Amino acid sequence: xxxxxxxxxxxxxxxxxxxxxxxxxxxxxxxxxxxxxxxxxxxxxxxxxxxxxxxxxxxxxxxxxxxxxxxxxxxxxxxxxxxxxxxxxxxxxxxxxxxxxxxxxxxxxxxxxxxxxxxxxxxxxxxxxxxxxxxxxxxxxxxxxxxxxxxxxxxxxxxxxxxxxxxxxxxxxxxxxxxxxxxxxxxxxxxxxxxxxxxxxxxxxxxxxxxxxxxxxxxxxxxxxxxxxx
Amino acid sequence: xxxxxxxxxxxxxxxxxxxxxxxxxxxxxxxxxxxxxxxxxxxxxxxxxxxxxxxxxxxxxxxxxxxxxxxxxxxxxxxxxxxxxxxxxxxxxxxxxxxxxxxxxxxxxxxxxxxxxxxxxxxxxxxxxxxxxxxxxxxxxxxxxxxxxxxxxxxxxxxxxxxxxxxxxxxxxxxxxxxxxxxxxxxxxxxxxxxxxxxxxxxxxxxxxxxxxxxxxxxxxxxxxxxxxxxxxxxxxxxxxxxxxxxxxxxxxxxxxxxxxxxxxxxxxxxxxxxxxxxxxxxxxxxxxxxxxxxxxxxxxxxxxxxxxxxxxxxxxxxxxxxxxxxxxxxxxxxxxxxxxxxxxxxxxxxxxxxxxxxxxxxxxxxxxxxxxxxxxxxxxxxxxxxxxxxxxxxxxxx
Numbered sequence: 001x002x003x004x005x006x007x008x009x010x011x012x013x014x015x016x017x018x019x020x021x022x023x024x025x026x027x028x029x030x031x032x033x034x035x036x037x038x039x040x041x042x043x044x045x046x047x048x049x050x051x052x053x054x055x056x057x058x059x060x061x062x063x064x065x066x067x068x069x070x071x072x073x074x075x076x077x078x079x080x081x082x083x084x085x086x087x088x089x090x091x092x093x094x095x096x097x098x099x100x101x102x103x104x105x106x107x108x109x110x111x112x113x114x115x116x117x118x119x120x121x122x123x124x125x126x127x128x129x130x131x132x133x134x135x136x137x138x139x140x141x142x143x144x145x146x147x148x149x150x151x152x153x154x155x156x157x158x159x160x161x162x163x164x165x166x167x168x169x170x171x172x173x174x175x176x177x178x179x180x181x182x183x184x185x186x187x188x189x190x191x192x193x194x195x196x197x198x199x200x201x202x203x204x205x206x207x208x209x210x211x212x213x214x215x216x217x218x219x220x221x222x223x224x225x226x227x228x229x230x
Numbered sequence: 231x232x233x234x235x236x237x238x239x240x241x242x243x244x245x246x247x248x249x250x251x252x253x254x255x256x257x258x259x260x261x262x263x264x265x266x267x268x269x270x271x272x273x274x275x276x277x278x279x280x281x282x283x284x285x286x287x288x289x290x291x292x293x294x295x296x297x298x299x300x301x302x303x304x305x306x307x308x309x310x311x312x313x314x315x316x317x318x319x320x321x322x323x324x325x326x327x328x329x330x331x332x333x334x335x336x337x338x339x340x341x342x343x344x345x346x347x348x349x350x351x352x353x354x355x356x357x358x359x360x361x362x363x364x365x366x367x368x369x370x371x372x373x374x375x376x377x378x379x380x381x382x383x384x385x386x387x388x389x390x391x392x393x394x395x396x397x398x399x400x401x402x403x404x405x406x407x408x409x410x411x412x413x414x415x416x417x418x419x420x421x422x423x424x425x426x427x428x429x430x431x432x433x434x435x436x437x438x439x440x441x442x443x444x445x446x447x448x449x450x451x452x453x454x455x456x457x458x459x460x461x462x463x464x465x466x467x468x469x470x471x472x473x474x475x476x477x478x479x480x481x482x483x484x485x486x487x488x489x490x491x492x493x494x495x496x497x498x499x500x501x502x503x504x505x506x507x508x509x510x511x512x513x514x515x516x517x518x519x520x521x522x523x524x525x526x527x528x529x530x531x532x533x534x535x536x537x538x539x540x541x542x543x544x545x546x547x548x549x550x551x552x553x554x555x556x557x558x559x560x561x562x563x564x565x566x567x568x569x570x571x572x573x574x575x576x577x578x579x580x581x582x583x584x585x586x587x588x589x590x591x592x593x594x595x596x597x598x599x600x601x602x603x604x605x606x607x608x609x610x611x612x613x614x615x616x617x618x619x620x621x622x623x624x625x626x627x628x629x
Contacts, residue, residue, distance in 0.1 A: 029398075119315065
């Protein structure tokens with residue numbers, strides 16, 4: 001490429017960048033209405049955000065479980081063949097043969113509710129109503145002795161349940177094991193996205209392993225990430 | 231009728247020519263080849279296929295790429311490994327819409343024709359299942375590259391940088407994570423930190439020059455370069471910008487790593503540097519002493535491969551292998567080393583170093599820290615050195 005062509009290419013890039021920055025948006029697609037969002041949004045956060053109103057009892061859950069779940073997961077949640085156990089194993093995580101189930105391993109009751117509504121029963125996912133999902137969740141937690149037999153779960157009580165392994169997870173400490181040539185110094189680049197355009201720029205380069213760990217420790221991440229937006 | 235008459239006349243004329251030629255050099259007539267066709271298929275002599283086991287739930291499970299049969303760095307789309315949790319949905323692209331909502335200024339619905347109008351780009355990246363080589367971690371090493379390392383593939387992906395779509399919707403101040411959701415029957419969903427979403431994530435509609443294959447997320451998927459396969463959400467239908475990770479099953483239970491102290495690691499996104507010799511390798515037979523071009527693949531979720539070392543003497547000495555261009559970040563790199571086999575028993579190993587300076591460890595080094603007790607879905611994120619054993623009769627095995 002000649003020097004003139006390189007200069008021209010550089011000029012065009014700058015001009016295009018300016019054009020995008022000025023128009024700021026492409027204006028493609030169409031606005032989503034609140035109703036369209038409501039129909040598709042099934043997300044549930046561990047603090048209960050997104051849980052639909054409804055309720056379900058251990059008693060109703062037993063009925064639904066026996067009809068829809070027991071065939072694969074067993075009458076007592078013990079699992080069978082390729083289908084994982086849902087019950088048992090509390091206190092075994094430090095042992096040589098831990099039993100990892102919803103009761104012994106899963107950190108949030110909302111995760112159980114969310115996964116049940118998304119993906120179960122396996123052959124007909126998405127068919128359980130919110131009330132049925134509360135009921136099945138209550139029964140699985142009852143089988144794990146996390147709630148008692150008179151429990152009725154709803155959008156307020158579900159996120160308050162403290163699962164036995166709630167504090168059993170740690171953030172990623174890697175690179176923790178490495179070969180003879182070294183452990184390296186991973187870099188994490190943070191970006192700044194302006195509120196109304198494509199101004200994506202590097203803001204921070206984290207070079208130490210400690211900084212990288214902090215970045216992905218999500219108790220810290222939201223603050224460090226939202227600073228550029230303030 | 232007319233074209234056929236012409237063809238017949240032409241055939242008679244050429245037959246006469248063949249007859250005339252035969253009189254002098256006695257040539258055998260050659261058959262005409264196959265006609266043209268709209269969509270090409272490989273030679274019927276090529277039989278390499280993905281490997282999977284039959285299961286009572288065929289909609290969930292994996293199939294593995296035959297790495298030992300591949301050349302270069304690109305995995306043919308038809309051989310890209312599969313991992314589904316609720317079957318492969320058949321999606322009409324005219325009906326498919328991507329919803330972006332949550333902590334955004336302007337919730338937006340994008341049809342496929344809208345997505346393709348944004349500025350696009352193409353990037354070559356590997357996708358590797360978190361559970362790839364888990365059986366090697368367990369001490370039951372895969373018998374050949376397909377069975378040990380076949381949950382790995384590499385493609386050229388074409389699509390829109392996710393940061394462009396997020397800018398279109400406009401992020402609110404509290405935005406810190408997003409939840410990406412597939413349109414498969416189980417609505418598989420994963421939380422992705424915004425720092426990665428605004429870095430190099432692609433919303434892809436193209437794979438190796440054509441539309442994504444249905445098994446790879448047609449018509450739209452996330453490509454999250456260097457991170458575990460599960461977070462590369464296929465059949466992408468919804469992105470919700472949030473202020474926290476939503477703790478879906480596949481991040482708060484599955485794909486976590488149980489450590490010997492009973493604690494489990496989660497959000498272990500990056501697939502660390504790994505390599506495997508694909509020829510000569512387990513399941514293959516050396517025809518006799520002499521020259522062999524040792525070749526294989528190396529990759530790192532943190533960046534580009536800087537160095538691959540190969541040992542042909544059971545780890546006593548290591549030689550630098552050659553790296554074939556292109557050597558790209560978060561893509562597989564092809565390496566090779568010329569080798570003259572003396573017919574003796576030995577083993578072959580490779581270890582790679584990426585451009586952050588990190589070097590692939592041995593299995594012994596890994597299990598000394600991470601133990602040998604599987605998590606809820608087996609072992610994930612294992613990247614130990616793979617050893618292939620060469621025997622005096624030329625057979626190559628995994629143990």
